[in-house]
Each structure stands twice: as C-alpha cells, then as structure tokens.
Amino acid sequence: MKIIQSFWTGKIKHISENNFGWASSKYNLISWILSINQLRKYYENVELYTDELGAEILIDTLKLPYSKVHIVLNELDSYHKDLWAISKIKTYALQKEPFLHVDGDVYIWDAFPEDLMKADLITQNLERTTAYYRKMWSGIEPNLSYIPEEFNTFNSTKNGFACNMGIVGGVDLEFYNTYTEAAFKFVDKNSDAWDTINNNNFNVFFEQLLYYELAKKQNKKIDYLFTDIPDDNKYIGFGDFDKVPNKRTYLHLLGNYKKDKPTYKAMEDYVLKFYPEYYKRVLDIFNEHTFFSDFSYNFSIRENQQLIDDFTSTVQTKEKIGKHYFLSRDLTSIGLSFQIQELITKGEDFILYKLPCNTLFTSGEFKEIVIKDRLGDDFGVPLDEIDQIVLLKLTQPIKYILLIKKLKTYLDDDVTDSEIDGFTSMINERIVFFASKKVLSIVI
Numbered sequence: 001m002k003i004i005q006s007f008w009t010g011k012i013k014h015i016s017e018n019n020f021g022w023a024s025s026k027y028n029l030i031s032w033i034l035s036i037n038q039l040r041k042y043y044e045n046v047e048l049y050t051d052e053l054g055a056e057i058l059i060d061t062l063k064l065p066y067s068k069v070h071i072v073l074n075e076l077d078s079y080h081k082d083l084w085a086i087s088k089i090k091t092y093a094l095q096k097e098p099f100l101h102v103d104g105d106v107y108i109w110d111a112f113p114e115d116l117m118k119a120d121l122i123t124q125n126l127e128r129t130t131a132y133y134r135k136m137w138s139g140i141e142p143n144l145s146y147i148p149e150e151f152n153t154f155n156s157t158k159n160g161f162a163c164n165m166g167i168v169g170g171v172d173l174e175f176y177n178t179y180t181e182a183a184f185k186f187v188d189k190n191s192d193a194w195d196t197i198n199n200n201n202f203n204v205f206f207e208q209l210l211y212y213e214l215a216k217k218q219n220k221k222i223d224y225l226f227t228d229i230p231d232d233n234k235y236i237g238f239g240d241f242d243k244v245p246n247k248r249t250y251l252h253l254l255g256n257y258k259k260d261k262p263t264y265k266a267m268e269d270y271v272l273k274f275y276p277e278y279y280k281r282v283l284d285i286f287n288e289h290t291f292f293s294d295f296s297y298n299f300s301i302r303e304n305q306q307l308i309d310d311f312t313s314t315v316q317t318k319e320k321i322g323k324h325y326f327l328s329r330d331l332t333s334i335g336l337s338f339q340i341q342e343l344i345t346k347g348e349d350f351i352l353y354k355l356p357c358n359t360l361f362t363s364g365e366f367k368e369i370v371i372k373d374r375l376g377d378d379f380g381v382p383l384d385e386i387d388q389i390v391l392l393k394l395t396q397p398i399k400y401i402l403l404i405k406k407l408k409t410y411l412d413d414d415v416t417d418s419e420i421d422g423f424t425s426m427i428n429e430r431i432v433f434f435a436s437k438k439v440l441s442i443v444i
Contacts, residue, residue, distance in 0.1 A: 001117045001169065002099045003039060005066075006049040007032070007058060008073045008087030015057050015285065018081070021200075022258045026286050029062065030264075030271050031253065032104045033278040036064045039102060042111040049073060049091040062281050070094075079187070082199035085207040086187060092168070093180035100169035105253045109245035112167075112225065119223035120172035121215060123163040124252065126224060129154070129209070132233040133162070136201040143197050146189035148182060150213035151205075162208040162232065163215075166252040167225060179214055186210060225250070241266035242337040242436035261379040262371075262437065269330045273304055291375055295323055308332050312443050326374035329355060329438060337436040343444070344400070344428055351443040352431065353397035358439055371438050381437050390430055394440065400431075 012018050020028040039046045048066040050058065051073040058064045072094065079086050091101060100112065100122060116122060137154075141147070154160050170176075186206045190197075215222055230236070239257040240248055257263050272279045276299040283289055297303065311328040343350050357372040361380060367388065368380040383391070393406055407427055411420065434440040 001171075002095070002097055003043045003046045004049060004091060004095070004099050004101050004169075005036065005039075005046065005104060006073070006087050006091040006101065007051075007054040007104060008076055008084065009051055009053040009057075010079075010081035010084065011077050012053065012081070015053075020084070023261070023264055026282060026288070027258070027264045027268065028104075029057070029282045029285065030268055030279070032058060032064060033062065033275055033282070034107050034267060034271050035102065035104045036066060037275055037278070038107045038109065040065050042108065049087075049094065051077075057285075061285060062278060064278070080194040080199050083187065083194070083203060084200075085203035086184075088165070088168075088207065089180050089183045092176050093184075095173065095176065098169070098171040098173070100167055101165075103166050103252070105258065106166045107244075107251045108249060110249035116223055116225060119170050119221075121170040121175060121220055121222045123168050123211070123222055123224060124166040125164050125226040126161050126212075126222075126229045127164050127208075128229060128231045129160045129162050130231045130233070132231070133160075133204070133209075136198070136204065140193075140197045140202055140205065143193040144190050145192065146186065148186055148210060148213075150182070150210060150217055153213060153216075154209060160209075161212055161229075162204070163212045163222065164252075164254070165208055165211065166254060168211075170223075172220070175215070175218065175220055178218075179211060182214060183207065183210055239263040239266075241270055241334075242432075246338050261377065262381075265373065265377065265379070266334075266436075269334055273331050273334050274301070276300055276304060291323060297327070304331050312441070323374070326357075326372070329441075330374060332441065333436065333438050336441065337432045340435050340442060341428075341432050343442075344431075348444075349399055349401050351397050352394060352400055352403060352440055353443070354391060354394040355439060355441055369439060381434075381439070386426065387430055387434075390427065390434075391439075397443070 009015070010018060015029065016025050019025045022028045022031070036046060045067040047068040047070065048055075048058065048064075049070045049072055052071055054073070055069055055071050059066065059069055073087050073090060076086055076090060088101065092099075100117065102108075183206045187202075212222075233255070235252075235254060235257075237243070237248065238252045238254065239260065241251065241263070244251065253263065253267065268279075280299040283292075307324070307328040308331050311332045340350075359370045359372070361368050361370050367383045369383060369391070370378050370380045372378055389407065389410065393403055398406075404424060404427060408420065408423070411423060415423075431440060435442070
C-alpha cells in the first residue's frame, strides 16, 4: 500500500506567516521532520503532495527524505487559507492505487499492522461527538446554504460518531471518489460563508464527520488502528514521548497537544537528539542560533552521545552548569523514564538526584516546579502533597531503595501489604513522571 502525506501552505509567502495550529511555525517544521523520518524507518517509499512553497520548504530547504514529490496543490489557492483539510481531500482524490495518508503530526515507531493495510477503509479511530462538536456546529450551521443529507442523522441525535483521520486510506478507491466529491461539494457550495464561519472548525465536519456518515450510509466497514472510542476532545496519551518506543509506537499531536509546552518541547528534544542535522536546518530558516552561538556544537548524533555520556559526571557540579548542561540534560532525559521503570521492575538499585536550576513556585496552596528551558521557554509542573514529599527527600542524592524505605515511614502502622504496594507504585509513577519532566535524573 502506498504511503502518502500532504502539505498545503495556503497562499502564504513565508512559512513564518502560519503556525498551522502549533505554538509557532518552527514546531510545525520540527513535526514534519519527525513524521517523515519515522515513516521512512518502516517504509521505503513515502510520497509527498504539496504546493510550490511546500516543496521549497520541506524538500529544497529541509531536505526531507521523500521518495517522490507531487507539486499539485497550488490549484487550491482559491480556497480560504484555514480550510487545511481541503488539501487532504484533494490528495485522496488523486490516488489511483490503495493508499494510506499519514498526517504530518503523526509519528510511528513500528510498521502499521499488516491486516489493517489490507482493509477497504482505514482511519485512526472512531470518536464520540459530544457537546464539543455540537458547540462548533452551532456556530457554523446557521451560515451554511448547503448541508449534505448525510448530516441528517448527526443533526437529529444527541451523540454520534466521527472518524479521526490522523491516518486514513484503504483499498476501496470507489468510496474515496464518492467521498471526496461529496466533501468538495460541501465546501464549494458554502463558499459565501467562508468569511463568516470558523473555517478551522469547519474542517472537522467536511472531513471527519462526513466520512463517517457517508460510510455508514453505504454500509461500508471501517477498520481502525485503535479500537478505543474516546470523546472528541479527550485524547489521552497521544503526546507521551516518554513512552516511546517501548510502551507506545504511535503518537498524534492533534488539537491542544500542538500548544502544550511540555509536549512540543519533548518533540523538539527528540528531533534534536535523533535528527540533529534536520533540526539545524529549521534553526537556519528562522535564524535561531543564539543558544548555540557561545559554544561549538556540530549537530551530530555522535556529539549528542558524547554530551549524554558526560552528563552524569558534571551535572552535580553547579559551577559547570551552562549551556552545555541544558543541552546535555535535554538529550539525556529522552528515554530516561523508561530506563528507570526497567530498573525498578528488575529490582536493581540506582541513585536518584534532583536536577539543579529548576525553581519551586508557591502561591497560596498552589505549588509547582518551574522547569528551566534551554531556550528560555520555561514551563511549570503542578505539585501535589506526595510530589512535595518525594522532592523534599531528594535534597541530596539518594539510593532508590533507601528513598522508598524513608517514604514508607509516612504510612500508618496498620496499613495492609496491598496498601503498601499501592503506595510504592504511586511513588514509582511520580519518579518516572519527574524524570520525563527533567526534574530528576539517575546514576547507575
């Protein structure tokens, strides 16, 4: 099955003019680096459908490793720039063989299941349309002059379904011909409303909801990568970089994940560690070299590994903390939480210590630890009572087994063995969590 991606820049003249839903346009490009490079680990051929500026950015400048590029999306420039899903619809319509379209905010650490790749219709998962969808639709529907009949069911029921299309495709090209024609009709017949409605929200309806309703109308079976059915605005775990590749092999930074600072910073760190040469090209585009200007760094995997190897020997010497420290810390943190979990599972001891430069912030009963970011983009992590107790015991490096022993003294004398186990599991979860947030590190 052919693997494809699409990127329509929407008539902008420079990539910085549109952040494409991300905290900034820089992270959009970092996402594309990770998405295509992870796909190429498992698929020899991945084709890109884009416009002239998209090709200039992704291919000529970033040099992303697509096997083939189709510059065909400039013909969409008459559409409103926020109708980003129209480029996906166009790309589906161009396919002449079975395909799987993968969004640029989707990353994989394993090939897709073979049986899934043989299915007639494929999407990421089914989702419930809750009040979140209804609120968006209530702001759009009154302005529309044409609504497909497939929406009758959605309009008449309180709760329905839609398909999340982080991935979409299959072998039933006849359905895609019908679907894309219906989607274009839905959008085109409402062109007079483009300047009055929220087009970002409109995308959801002519792409995801129409897809589900049309498939249901035609009695088509849809196969899903995930069988869980989340609510439309409650996707949990799809941004957990600390769990790849061992516990999660698929991430999708949909919706609010794109503006969640810990999540997009984790994505950035991952790309810097494993794809540093591509990361440098992003910095070149935005002229963001300030952090690296004071020391020599050649953006190589080999140098990254050296920084990681040197980290534990310098981290506790505060006078040595500088830009090298923050870079080393960020690279070392990737995969650390899983390493800790493995040590705990195997019953192996290790030394835990609290990383310097993070700051405790208190306002009334609210407490958080502010994580110092290497680029000055700091973020806070809220602390509950257990968190505060754990961090209090880590004023000095301490062996894990001794830490657990000390923390158990907070329990009542009459607690059961199962309660002790539950308490220990909770502490382990917090240790792993703080390691992923660059609060804790270890020495083996």
